[in-house]
Amino acid sequence: MADSVWGPASxxxxxxxxxxxxxxxxxxxxTHWLITVSFLALxxxxxxxxxxHPRFYWGETGNDLSRPLFVIPIPASxxxxxxxxxYTLPDxxxxxxxxxxxxAWLAVLTGLLYLTYGLVSGHFRRxxxxxxxxxxxxxxxxxxRGHLRLGSRADDGVYNVLQRLVYLCVIFILFPLxxxxxxxxxLAFDSAFPAAVALLGGQQSARTLHLLVSAALVxxxxxxxxxxxxxxxxxxxxxxxxxxxxxxxxxx
Amino acid sequence: xxxxxxxxxxxxALVSAGGAAGLGASGIxxxxxxxxxxxxxGIWGPGETLTYAAQRLLTQHSLARxxxxxxxSKPPFAxxxxxxxxxxxxxxxxxxxxxxxxVDGMVGxxxxxxLSDLHGMPMRSHITILACEEGWSYIAEWIxxxxxxxxxxxxxxxxxxxVVYRSFQDPDWWESIDMxxxxxxxxxxxxxxxxxxxxxxxxxxxxxxxPRQLGYKSVKYITRLTVTDSLxxxxxxxxxxxxxxxxxxxxxx
Numbered sequence: 001m002a003d004s005v006w007g008p009a010s011x012x013x014x015x016x017x018x019x020x021x022x023x024x025x026x027x028x029x030x031t032h033w034l035i036t037v038s039f040l041a042l043x044x045x046x047x048x049x050x051x052x053h054p055r056f057y058w059g060e061t062g063n064d065l066s067r068p069l070f071v072i073p074i075p076a077s078x079x080x081x082x083x084x085x086x087y088t089l090p091d092x093x094x095x096x097x098x099x100x101x102x103x104a105w106l107a108v109l110t111g112l113l114y115l116t117y118g119l120v121s122g123h124f125r126r127x128x129x130x131x132x133x134x135x136x137x138x139x140x141x142x143x144x145r146g147h148l149r150l151g152s153r154a155d156d157g158v159y160n161v162l163q164r165l166v167y168l169c170v171i172f173i174l175f176p177l178x179x180x181x182x183x184x185x186x187l188a189f190d191s192a193f194p195a196a197v198a199l200l201g202g203q204q205s206a207r208t209l210h211l212l213v214s215a216a217l218v219x220x221x222x223x224x225x226x227x228x229x230x231x232x233x234x235x236x237x238x239x240x241x242x243x244x245x246x247x248x249x250x251x252x
Numbered sequence: 253x254x255x256x257x258x259x260x261x262x263x264x265a266l267v268s269a270g271g272a273a274g275l276g277a278s279g280i281x282x283x284x285x286x287x288x289x290x291x292x293x294g295i296w297g298p299g300e301t302l303t304y305a306a307q308r309l310l311t312q313h314s315l316a317r318x319x320x321x322x323x324x325s326k327p328p329f330a331x332x333x334x335x336x337x338x339x340x341x342x343x344x345x346x347x348x349x350x351x352x353x354x355v356d357g358m359v360g361x362x363x364x365x366x367l368s369d370l371h372g373m374p375m376r377s378h379i380t381i382l383a384c385e386e387g388w389s390y391i392a393e394w395i396x397x398x399x400x401x402x403x404x405x406x407x408x409x410x411x412x413x414x415v416v417y418r419s420f421q422d423p424d425w426w427e428s429i430d431m432x433x434x435x436x437x438x439x440x441x442x443x444x445x446x447x448x449x450x451x452x453x454x455x456x457x458x459x460x461x462x463p464r465q466l467g468y469k470s471v472k473y474i475t476r477l478t479v480t481d482s483l484x485x486x487x488x489x490x491x492x493x494x495x496x497x498x499x500x501x502x503x504x505x
Contacts, residue, residue: 061389080331099296102299191314191463
């Protein structure tokens with residue numbers, strides 16, 4: 001149990017101000033950056049794979065002859081796709097698929113390491129699970145009001161209820177979903193776990209959901225970076241690299 | 253150096269040594285069990301090996317999902333085909349009567365079959381998804397001779413590990429699969445589609461169908477099977493022309 005690395009665990013904690021406090025445990029920092037690298041690789045290669053067929057369907061199958069659910073209005077990297085553009089982008093699918101799956105393995109293995117650590121060390125229970133009081137509408141509203149004011153907030157080295165809910169959603173809902181929908185596109189996975197594909201509505205539904213969940217993760221990444229910038233980019237970055245941060249610069 | 257950092261150093265060293273030993277041991281076991289794909293060298297090797305090994309362990313005998321006749325895609329989508337050339341045209345004009353499928357390599361009985369030989373063999377059909385690595389897919393009924401039956405007739409030797417298959421298609425397009433897929437009951441030398449002959453745009457007269465992998469493993473216009481225990485001596489030794497063009501040899505995902 002490593003209570004000390006995060007400072008006092010209770011919500012009423014108030015570490016001595018302006019003193020460098022050890023914020024993020026080493027394992028959280030390492031897995032944070034491994035996930036960052038693999039997520040960026042997955043995002044880049046995911047976009048490359050998408051542009052070979054920017055049409056999305058619902059159900060088991062879909063192709064140029066079937067009605068799409070929606071079409072992303074971009075040119076494609078294959079010339080049979082009817083995009084309305086008169087040209088074809090260079091095909092990058094080969095290395096994109098290799099890197100997509102290699103990065104996915106890195107993300108999954110890192111995620112498992114983080115999950116194990118989070119459960120064993122009490123990181124989830126202590127730092128991410130919201131208290132019952134925080135979950136009241138008033139408690140959540142207080143945090144939102146604080147964010148809207150963008151003013152200086154007292155930072156006590158503890159995640160607020162919104163942060164806790166968003167991180168929990170990313171860790172326990174979006175990441176498992178993006179892995180599930182990704183695997184459901186695999187023909188071999190489908191043969192071994194057909195129910196996992198049928199439950200999503202079919203292989204093409206899985207592909208569409210994979211895109212939507214990825215978009216949600218990108219939105220999280222965007223908000224995350226904006227919050228880091230607002231609360232002092234350098235300080236936050238230092239805290240996630242060295243583990244130490246000054247409490248006066250913290251707050252998101 | 254204080255006590256804590258020394259303890260940290262020793263722990264880190266022990267964990268790293270343990271990890272390295274574990275990796276080495278699992279590498280040896282994986283090689284022995286045939287879980288290393290032929291394109292495992294290079295920067296994509298670790299990911300490819302993990303994918304192939306994990307999927308091979310999970311899907312050794314699993315069957316591709318089969319659909320109902322009502323779910324067949326109408327019309328099916330025929331992907332682009334490179335120009336097939338005059339020789340193909342000549343064979344096509346003669347209704348493929350001279351089309352031969354050669355079987356050689358590690359077999360006790362190197363042989364070749366005409367299409368009518370194949371038509372005389374036990375047939376099987378399945379209604380499965382053909383999915384392209386680009387993202388599109390369709391469902392069709394595929395009718396053909398299980399590859400395992402032809403391998404059996406040619407008396408495939410027990411040390412066989414892979415089946416290499418070649419195509420009439422230009423440029424020289426060849427693929428290979430491991431024995432788990434080669435002997436899999438749904439892997440067909442396909443002669444028919446949706447209750448009729450396999451049309452040329454879909455790979456007629458003879459197409460390999462490997463339903464648990466992406467479409468590029470289901471090569472059209474098959475002319476030759478070569479059974480082997482190693483893929484090293486074929487092409488650049490990466491397993492098929494796909495890795496030579498930058499695509500993964502194993503296409504289960």
